[in-house]
Amino acid sequence: MLRTEERQRLARERREEREKQHAAKETQILEKERKAKLQYEKQLEERQRKLKEMKQKEEQRRAAVEEKRKQKIEEEKERYEAVLHRTLERSQRLETRQKRWSWGGSVTPDSEGKTASKRSPSTASLKQAEAAVSKGLSSSSAALLNASDRTRRSQLSPLDSSVISRLLAPTQASLARSKSAATLA
Numbered sequence: 001m002l003r004t005e006e007r008q009r010l011a012r013e014r015r016e017e018r019e020k021q022h023a024a025k026e027t028q029i030l031e032k033e034r035k036a037k038l039q040y041e042k043q044l045e046e047r048q049r050k051l052k053e054m055k056q057k058e059e060q061r062r063a064a065v066e067e068k069r070k071q072k073i074e075e076e077k078e079r080y081e082a083v084l085h086r087t088l089e090r091s092q093r094l095e096t097r098q099k100r101w102s103w104g105g106s107v108t109p110d111s112e113g114k115t116a117s118k119r120s121p122s123t124a125s126l127k128q129a130e131a132a133v134s135k136g137l138s139s140s141s142a143a144l145l146n147a148s149d150r151t152r153r154s155q156l157s158p159l160d161s162s163v164i165s166r167l168l169a170p171t172q173a174s175l176a177r178s179k180s181a182a183t184l185a
Contacts, residue, residue, distance in 0.1 A: 096159060096163070099163070100163055
């Protein structure tokens with residue numbers, strides 16, 4: 001009987017030992033699962049954070065590219081406008097030079113829509129000024145032009161009228177010639 005009780009006690013102790021080991025293994029397994037789950041969640045958060053950062057960087061890069069493109073378009077527009085402005089200025093200067101130095105002039109329509117004289121207004125005014133100087137008029141001769149010349153001048157642009165005024169004003173050399181011609185006569 002003693003032996004049976006001893007066997008039962010030993011069997012009970014072994015069972016308890018196995019249950020303790022089994023419980024310890026389950027605890028280890030649960031702990032590993034918990035750690036694995038935490039690791040997975042951490043990796044998932046890290047991945048989401050990296051994706052978010054990549055998205056932000058991509059948006060910033062796109063915004064920078066778009067800004068650069070807009071800036072380039074604006075610079076090209078400014079360059080084009082500058083070239084256009086220079087071309088217009090150049091053509092106006094050429095036109096002014098041609099008007100100033102052309103003796104044939106161009107056909108200009110008058111107020112009734114008919115064409116005026118083939119000579120440019122500056123040429124007609126110059127010839128009148130020469131006639132006035134040759135008659136011995138002084139520097140006030142430009143003020144004595146007839147009314148039709150004044151109306152014609154009022155229809156001109158300010159640039160043209162300033163050119164004509166310059167051409168009408170007698171120079172010192174022409175005044176000296178007219179004075180010497182007047183004294184000789």
